[in-house]
Amino acid sequence: MERDASGSPETWRRAAHVFAVNHVRGAAAGIDREDRIPPALVQGLARERFLGLGIPVEWGGSDGTARTIAAVLEELSWGSAAVGVLTAVHLSVASAPIVAWGTAEQKDRLLPPMASGGRLGAFGLTEPDAGSDAASLRSRYRRTERGFVLEARKMFISNAVAGGIVLVFATRDPSVGRHGISTFLVPVESPGFSIAQRLDKLGLRGSETSELVLDSVALGPDALLGPEGAGLKVALSALAGGRVGIAACALGVARAAFDELRANVRRDDAEWKRTLLAQGYAELGAARALVERAAARKDSGEPFARDASVAKLVASRAAVRIASWGVDVAGAEGTRVGAPPERLLRDARVFPIVEGTTEIQELVLARELLADPSEPNP
Numbered sequence: 543m544e545r546d547a548s549g550s551p552e553t554w555r556r557a558a559h560v561f562a563v564n565h566v567r568g569a570a571a572g573i574d575r576e577d578r579i580p581p582a583l584v585q586g587l588a589r590e591r592f593l594g595l596g597i598p599v600e601w602g603g604s605d606g607t608a609r610t611i612a613a614v615l616e617e618l619s620w621g622s623a624a625v626g627v628l629t630a631v632h633l634s635v636a637s638a639p640i641v642a643w644g645t646a647e648q649k650d651r652l653l654p655p656m657a658s659g660g661r662l663g664a665f666g667l668t669e670p671d672a673g674s675d676a677a678s679l680r681s682r683y684r685r686t687e688r689g690f691v692l693e694a695r696k697m698f699i700s701n702a703v704a705g706g707i708v709l710v711f712a713t714r715d716p717s718v719g720r721h722g723i724s725t726f727l728v729p730v731e732s733p734g735f736s737i738a739q740r741l742d743k744l745g746l747r748g749s750e751t752s753e754l755v756l757d758s759v760a761l762g763p764d765a766l767l768g769p770e771g772a773g774l775k776v777a778l779s780a781l782a783g784g785r786v787g788i789a790a791c792a793l794g795v796a797r798a799a800f801d802e803l804r805a806n807v808r809r810d811d812a813e814w815k816r817t818l819l820a821q822g823y824a825e826l827g828a829a830r831a832l833v834e835r836a837a838a839r840k841d842s843g844e845p846f847a848r849d850a851s852v853a854k855l856v857a858s859r860a861a862v863r864i865a866s867w868g869v870d871v872a873g874a875e876g877t878r879v880g881a882p883p884e885r886l887l888r889d890a891r892v893f894p895i896v897e898g899t900t901e902i903q904e905l906v907l908a909r910e911l912l913a914d915p916s917e918p919n920p
Contacts, residue, residue, distance in 0.1 A: 552613070554595075555616075559620075561587075561618075562617050570885070571885065574624070574885050579622075579624055587659065596637060596641065597656065597657045601653035601654055602653065602657040603653065607841045608786055608837040611633055614629070616794040619792075624746050624747060624748030625749075627749045628700070628750075631700045631749075634787035634788075635665035636664055636709060639776055640653060652727065664706050664708040666694070666708045666709055676711070676774060677774060681713065689761050694754070694756040695756075697753050699751065699752050700749055700751050701749075707727060708729075709725055711773050712773075722771065723777075724770045724772070725777070735754070736754070736757070738753040738755045739753045744891060747888075782846065783840065785854040789833045792857035792858045792893040793860070796865070799868045799890065802872070804822075821867070822864040825864055835853070851903045852903075855900055855903045858890075861890035866890075869887050871883075
């Protein structure tokens, strides 16, 4: 399907749906079983220009609004949660910060291969002892005559694959908290960079997730993304956009689970099963409205971080609930390892944790609402 940079979100959605039907959905069980996305499928994502969304055309990208990206991520995740999340991480928290914060030289060097699929992007924030509280990270860097040296250990990092580029967050001095954090662009082939282990996960299998070690990784001054000390601003702005993307992925999984639920209810339409189908439809509609609102606010330039958090919160819950009901309705067959209801439930269960846990989203949202009593209703 022909698309250009000005193509509407629905044009891109149709293209992503066709790709998901032809190349992703049938591969989902194998991706889950083997914990691996075939390289040819990733090449297909690049060929369809999905990996260039959000990157301006002057750097080889596809442009595209937040609504476009959300639509594509939903369709890919409907086919396979792992494929959707791989794409979401690459677009939302890897290439987007380079577009927003990068120098002209960094954009010229990194964005074209990221748009073409030559480099997958990763976001290196989480550590063994620092997840939701990003300001408490312990990875260190020091200045040298030639640039910087990093000492870091990162955990649960997606897309740190061969040829990847990782945004690594580290601090000069942990005692100064958020003000000491900076962001570095680290190619995975850098001497001293290693993947300590690839993590075996409950769900999103195939979306490669690893523990990374940076042992005296030397970087030039051109590796610094944004001003020194602005790392937390880079991270938080990326995570806000990332939550819109992850919410769209959760919506795609919820939709796939709803399709399974409806198919099973058609085979046996007991009253209690019909009730779950109706509830699932309502959950899916609420999640879709919130994801679309968050993406629309981002596109309009309005503050959208709170909307992104709410969308992620509701879409994640919808995915878990609908997938759980799908297992209930499928019965014993739905519990068999690898059966679509079982696989979708495992995938869904990861979304309340990634990109900010449900509990953290609720605490932050409540704090903001109490701090501003004039805040209008949603």
